[in-house]
Amino acid sequence: MSGQKVVDLFCGAGGASLGFVKSGYEVVGAVDADKKAVETYKKNLCCADSVVDELPGDISFDEPLRADLSRGYEDKGVDDELEAVTFDDIRSHFDIKPGEVDVICGCPPCQNFSSLRDTEPWPEDKPKDNLLRAFVEFVEEEVPEVVFFENVRNIMTAGEQAASTYVDWLTRSMESITREGDSDKEGGYGYSLEVLNAADYGIPQKRNRTIGLFAYGMDSDDIALPEPTHTEEPTPESGLESWVTVSNALRNHEDLKHDLESGEKQVGIQGYPDDPEHRARRHQSRTIERMKAIRRHGGSWRDLIDTDDENYIVDAHDGLERGATSAYGIMNGEEPAPTLTTRCTTPSCGRFTHPEMNRGITFREAALLMTFPRWFKLPSKNDAAERVVGNAVPPELVQVLASHIELLLSKE
Ligand SMILES: C[S@@+](CC[C@H](N)C(=O)[O-])C[C@H]1O[C@@H](n2cnc3c(N)ncnc32)[C@H](O)[C@@H]1O
Incomplete structure (x- = not known):
């Protein structure tokens, strides 16, 4: 047809x-x-x-x-x-x-x-x-x-x-x-x-x-x-396949530089084809420290409660009570991504920190997790790029x- x-x-x-x-x-x-x-x-x-x-x-x-x-x-x-x-x-x-x-x-x-x-x-x-x-x-x-x-x-x-x-x-x-x-x-x-x-x-x-x-x-x-x-959790009787995880989806793309740092962009990087969409937002050093602390203690800012890194919660969330549950959370590479929103490359707005790197996911990674093909071009302005992906x-x-x-x- x-x-x-x-x-x-x-x-x-x-x-x-x-x-x-x-x-x-x-x-x-x-x-x-x-x-x-x-x-x-x-x-x-x-x-x-x-x-x-x-x-x-x-x-x-x-x-x-x-x-x-x-x-x-x-x-x-x-x-x-x-x-x-x-x-x-x-x-x-x-x-x-x-x-x-x-x-x-x-x-x-x-x-x-x-x-x-x-x-x-x-x-x-x-x-x-x-x-x-x-x-x-x-x-x-x-x-x-x-x-x-x-x-x-x-x-x-x-x-x-x-x-x-x-x-x-x-x-x-x-x-x-x-x-x-x-x-x-x-x-x-x-x-x-x-x-x-x-x-x-x-x-x-x-x-x-x-x-x-x-x-x-x-x-x-x-x-x-x-x-x-x-x-x-598929069983042989169900005939269903396992959910596709973040790692499955991203690792298929061998020509993506997976260890990109905060603020880095896959353009002019030796050994990799240019991909301007594969760019990570630049985070303040305090934000990167917070990501590291959250990663050390688990994966969510709530894991910092009662630890010596608790100070990272307070300034991010204006007090525990009002903190959004998933803000600054680390994406689990062994599961499908959480729902990508129109702020899906911004770590303060959800569980959008890369599974292994201390940065938000890139625009390319977000687009791939939304099943846009690798050739799909996004707006050059960050806010517009994450908006059109998160809306799709x-x-x-x-x-x-x-x-x-x-x-x-x-x-x-
Ligand atoms: C959920 S998104 C659609 C996503 C799209 N179907 C896709 O798969 O990429 C909703 C869209 O409605 C558009 N929109 C909102 N109000 C509108 C209006 N009054 N007239 C036209 N478009 C509007 C927004 O710009 C946004 O792109």
Whole structure:
């Protein structure tokens, strides 16, 4: 297969798009508001002599559209100058005919997430989350065969009432969408919506995300997400493989200089090919001392409690009570990485210190743990580089899901 056509909304730097292309789909349009993400997508996936040409699928445009997908509903995170687009605008921009899109892929950030802790149910006709509302309206405009949805885990697991209200609104809205001329019975999206751990699909990262597959006119009982292929402790009976660890994922790349120091970059280093993405943030000497102390005592700042290195906790965490549990933690090389966030190369922001070196993981290492291929280029600015990586859906996870979606498409 497949040549099935995908539009990627909230495309970021293209993690999800790349997964679809690796699985044989043609991505015919992609939209995001983030300038750096759009530039990164273009640089990697749209250029004429791109490695993408050798992949089974295709990207059929020269650059993603940088636009506001909030449909004019309030989105504080987005540049006011950006145009708010409809699906019709997206079709015109990419020269797509109505009804031509097989799959809409969408990862709308859950912007009002904190409000999910409210105990009040949302009014049926007005979801509190504007981007979720906008996303459903895009689907209503095109009504493709399949909708792929990705979101944070907590939309399923936050306070029962709040989470179920978010999810209920989404599934109810999707169930009631019908194409012109179809009866209620013929139309509506059946769905499967679950929290998946990327590590269970061979991704070297424990990343729990809500994944939804919606298929038009299908019964939800006939839709399932793919079964895991990997597990933490496989048994011969399970037929599953072991989780892929950080060491497995990084050690495959022999041409990466693994003993890079804080502030060092793999450019002009004798014996290694240049890789500007393989650069470690420069840390203050006090930070490096803290990493060493944490490594001596275990792997987490909590291991410093009641030791003669306790002073390293206090200045980092403004007192024990308020310290974030994983800050300055050392990544365990023998496990999949923890969830990489948009601060995933910054040790103070999570368990992002390299398993063996006293530095944060490099941008290249973060990208590899997200299953971006080795050739994938990142923004030269550090904050933008870690943001586009941490925001991504792992391409190899999407590849698995995209192959599974083919089964749904072939049932139509
Ligand atoms: C979870 S990330 C998507 C990651 C992407 N699917 C990938 O795999 O690389 C969410 C994206 O939504 C974008 N975004 C947030 N608000 C937006 C808006 N109003 N219009 C367009 N894009 C928006 C962000 O810039 C971010 O790239």
